[in-house]
Amino acid sequence: xxxxxxxxxxxxxxxxxxxxxxxxxxxxxxxxxxxxxxxxxxxxxxxxxxxxxxxxxxxxxxxxxxxxxxxxxxxxxxxxxxxxxxxxxxxxxxxxxxxxxxxxxxxxxxxxxxxxxxxxxxxxxxxxxxxxxxxxxxxxxxxxxxxxxxxxxxxxxxxxxxxxxxxxxxxxxxxxxxxxxxxxxxxxxxxxxxxxxxxxxxxxxxxxxxxxxxxxxxxxxxxxxxxxxxxxxxxxxxxxxxxxxxxxxxxxxxxxxxxxxxxxxxxxxxxxxxxxxxxxxxxxxxxxxxxxxxxxxxxxxxxxxxxxxxxxxxxxxxxxxxxxxxxxxxxxxxxxxxxxxxxxxxxxxxxxxxxxxxxxxxxxxxxxxxxxxxxxxxxxxxxxxxxxxxxxxxxxxxxxxxxxxxxxxxxxxxxxxxxxxxxxxxxxxxxxxxxxxxxxxxxxxxxxxxxxxxxxx
Numbered sequence: 001x002x003x004x005x006x007x008x009x010x011x012x013x014x015x016x017x018x019x020x021x022x023x024x025x026x027x028x029x030x031x032x033x034x035x036x037x038x039x040x041x042x043x044x045x046x047x048x049x050x051x052x053x054x055x056x057x058x059x060x061x062x063x064x065x066x067x068x069x070x071x072x073x074x075x076x077x078x079x080x081x082x083x084x085x086x087x088x089x090x091x092x093x094x095x096x097x098x099x100x101x102x103x104x105x106x107x108x109x110x111x112x113x114x115x116x117x118x119x120x121x122x123x124x125x126x127x128x129x130x131x132x133x134x135x136x137x138x139x140x141x142x143x144x145x146x147x148x149x150x151x152x153x154x155x156x157x158x159x160x161x162x163x164x165x166x167x168x169x170x171x172x173x174x175x176x177x178x179x180x181x182x183x184x185x186x187x188x189x190x191x192x193x194x195x196x197x198x199x200x201x202x203x204x205x206x207x208x209x210x211x212x213x214x215x216x217x218x219x220x221x222x223x224x225x226x227x228x229x230x231x232x233x234x235x236x237x238x239x240x241x242x243x244x245x246x247x248x249x250x251x252x253x254x255x256x257x258x259x260x261x262x263x264x265x266x267x268x269x270x271x272x273x274x275x276x277x278x279x280x281x282x283x284x285x286x287x288x289x290x291x292x293x294x295x296x297x298x299x300x301x302x303x304x305x306x307x308x309x310x311x312x313x314x315x316x317x318x319x320x321x322x323x324x325x326x327x328x329x330x331x332x333x334x335x336x337x338x339x340x341x342x343x344x345x346x347x348x349x350x351x352x353x354x355x356x357x358x359x360x361x362x363x364x365x366x367x368x369x370x371x372x373x374x375x376x377x378x379x380x381x382x383x384x385x386x387x388x389x390x391x392x393x394x395x396x397x398x399x400x401x402x403x404x405x406x407x408x409x410x411x412x413x414x415x416x417x418x419x420x421x422x423x424x425x426x427x428x429x430x431x432x433x434x435x436x437x438x439x440x441x442x443x444x445x446x447x448x449x450x451x452x453x454x455x456x457x
Contacts, residue, residue: 056105099178127146247380251388264322268399269357297357305367313436333413335348337413375435
């Protein structure tokens with residue numbers, strides 16, 4: 001594969017290592033998303049939370065993530081991408097240990113709120129940091145390591161839940177083990193370089209040249225890219241620039257991708273896959289076992305996306321992947337709306353979930369995070385990415401919180417069809433407005449999309 005050949009060349013091996021370390025922030029999010037679903041079964045008989053408190057165990061992390069994503073828009077510029085990741089890792093360690101030690105429901109809620117701040121910051125900074133260091137030929141693949149770590153974290157959490165299930169007190173180990181990847185992120189990022197884009201913005205051009213020299217194949221490539229960065233960094237940005245004609249269109253694209261990624265219902269599939277499968281008549285044990293296949297599919301097809309993103313392109317994968325999600329959701333809705341299908345083809349629900357998650361894993365899953373790290377000009381990149389990430393986490397909170405309420409109001413099939421409707425709207429928008437960014441430097445992308453937006457305004 002072309003990506004693998006390029007990834008192990010000279011300076012690209014250096015980029016590969018730092019991308020894997022930076023992407024540990026994605027693992028934190030994935031692990032915590034998955035582990036709480038299993039831990040809740042043992043937290044309830046131990047801490048005896050009310051119904052509201054039990055919901056808050058999940059919701060507190062999502063609210064914290066919204067705040068963390070908003071704060072990190074400032075800290076990524078003021079403190080650097082690297083230091084923001086270090087702080088996020090440290091907060092995550094403290095939050096994980098506090099979760100494991102919680103003696104009351106509200107102690108656990110506040111600990112998970114702190115975890116959310118760390119997860120929100122890490123989810124925003126990781127793709128930015130990686131994309132600013134990666135060469136354009138492999139930028140799509142290595143930036144998508146963050147999404148691979150997210151789905152890997154979810155899958156590992158399923159294994160931990162299975163291994164530690166069976167004893168009430170084991171939920172503390174389930175939550176506390178998250179401190180290990182948190183510490184690995186903080187320590188690992190301490191030994192990584194600053195982003196060359198951030199260094200140029202601080203007037204530290206010689207250091208930026210040194211970092212690029214480790215990550216590029218030739219001196220000519222280093223000087224060419226450094227000149228592009230210096231030209232773009234020469235214009236200082238402000239929040240007002242987010243509404244400038246050349247930037248406003250890109251901010252809109254980022255926000256639409258952020259919201260579409262959640263309104264298509266992915267996290268309800270991840271959070272409630274066993275519940276959905278139980279509705280087909282499966283036992284609890286069988287539903288949990290079959291849900292593991294959804295997690296495995298997520299990992300496998302995210303790897304597929306990494307291998308082909310820089311060859312096929314972002315736009316085709318995003319559109320085709322979203323079409324696949326819509327088809328799976330429509331069929332899943334028909335399945336639940338037709339009693340004879342539930343009786344005669346009970347395995348169809350699992351097939352639909354697998355097709356859905358595979359399509360998401362090659363499309364909206366990795367491409368959203370990749371493209372918001374590519375399309376914004378350097379002067380507003382932190383603020384624009386922060387806005388997109390905040391929108392993503394806010395939509396995640398709303399969709400995840402009200403899924404069961406929605407299914408009660410319009411039925412489960414109606415909910416899936418509603419998600420499919422959002423998906424169709426997203427496909428139309430992507431087909432009309434989404435630029436292609438493969439094989440171009442961040443500065444080239446910024447110049448082109450800004451010129452196009454100004455020309456069409």
